[in-house]
Amino acid sequence: MFLNADEVPQNTVIETDICVVGSGPAGLSFAREFEATGVRVAILESGALDIDDFAVSLTEGEVVGLPYPDLTAIRQRVFGGAGIHWGGNVRHLEASDYDHRPEIGREGWPFSQDTLRPYYKRALEFFGLPSNSFDRAHWSKKNGKPWRFKDRNVVSQIFHTVGEDTYDGGKYWRQLFRSSRNIRVYLSATVVDIVADADVRRIEKLEVAKRDRTRFTVRATQFVLATGGIENARLLLLCDKQQKAGLGNDNGHVGKYFQEHLTNPNFAFLIPSDPHLNLGFYKGQSLPWGDAWGVLRLSDEILKKHALSNIRFQLATITNTFNENIESDGMVSLGRLADPSNMFPNEDILKHVANVIADIDYVASAGYERLTKYPNYPMKKVDVVGIGEQLPNASSQVRLGRERDVLGQQRVVLDWQVTETDNDIVRKTVKLLAQFVGQSKIGRIVDQIPPGVFADVPPKPHFHHMGTTRMHDNPKKGVVDGNSRIHRLENLFVAGSSVFPSSGNANPTYTIVALAIRLADHLKKVLGR
């Protein structure tokens, strides 16, 4: 059931069992688990059913540190939240992403991938994906075999892209909750304070502002913050009446360790040794729910041996990797090499020569055949895009600024920072990829990373906001425990990627939903359901 908060009389006190703040993928997938259970759930969404200027103004903030788009453009304060502009990429975190990795200064998760496995399975159903979605053998048969790397130093994995026809954040959720009898969605309801008991051990109520700035109150037995990776931290920091540093911020971790997925659009390109190199596994294919396509990454053993974070290699994007323009580069080079008199003296020689050098076996035999007998056969140049894990560092953070929004709340400041370790890892990773690609006779890698890496060309953000209320069983090292409960507070939980202690290279939404389902199961037990 949808309700407009502006129609709730001032100073009303709403009683419910669970109060969820935010209606993005985390909050809604959590609430969905309570549909028809008899548990009363109130969802407080600051925005409306459609994007409107008032709500957008509440997302304004300041960007310092690395360049980042306007914060109003990359966050959606509307029913459906980030699900409205979600790209639809689905893959789970790898088992090693959960590990404590002291050699790269990374805390681990309080549990292993096995803990989340059943919830990932349930989340697949949520996205309308089949149970064998990540079965490499299955997709090898359908899409083509993945490349074979010697000693399995590079592994191939499947991603899915869920299309809008399958998952449209707004439409799907509207249909689901419109008829719900026990889940109420309050629109245009902005939480401005979280009030705990005198000992600050248990949350008693939320203060909610309407657009006319008058307020009402929501009391519940359990509270879940699901406002996004930036806003979760902001909201806790704003609640400074009972704890000066902000609620749940006893050890100063709220807002710290902001992580994004780091992208180098010009990471590298691959000159295949064999023009017949099968790209099918990585190009993927269209399916009823969207696309299934492959990526590469260095093996866990290599990541550990060389102290690296987890970067995936996409063979360009699924929409433009294999287009005619890219292939035509190879054809142009090929034509010029086949007739050296056509080569312009001032051209980038390497671009052409790299097409020829490839693998000795190939060039010395098949290459000659191809060049002489099939001069127009396209030699592919494959763009390699690196998308990877940012290591958590405390200087990368969100904090409160001086400016205030129309409701009197301090706006957020995003200070995104990467470290020299992140830069070193990118440099090492491209070299290792080049080594394994050459060793496996797949081709040669051309490094396009600038010397200063991210200092020269800032990473392209994905709007994946992670780590600002990170999970750790030790309160001195994290904000929430293994059940996503804020340390010291009995009944305040956080849903969403802000709890990620590490980010892996997978898009976060799938893991967000799996965690939300797990949290729902946990609270069902707490509530005796």
Place this chain on the structure above:
Amino acid sequence: MKGYRPSRRHLLLASCSVLAIGMATRASIFGGPARIVRALTAFFPNPDSARKIGEAVVAVPDFSLGSGDAGDRLDRSLGLVQWEDSGGSPDELRARLNDLVRADYASGRIHPVAGCYLSETEINLCLAALEITA
């Protein structure tokens, strides 16, 4: 290489350079024994490309693959004298080159040349091509 005078070693180097890079050469450049000419002409003729890579290597500041010139390094690693004494089979030379390149990649002996990661053997071949034809 200034003052170039063809020698047996250089002729062999020329042949392996061209073999490895997938380019045979023009007999008029190298002259030499008939078997080398036969070996070279079995491959694609484009020595310009090898030289261009060699030039790119030379342009890298402080780039070094060890003592001596590229020809010396290849002479040692390929055992060119023994190769010729054993009959000078192009297939055997190709196999030796492949073994060296594989070993380079397996042990990470690779370097970016104008961005393109190449093995030390490949780089030596290109440098040798530059030395021989300069």
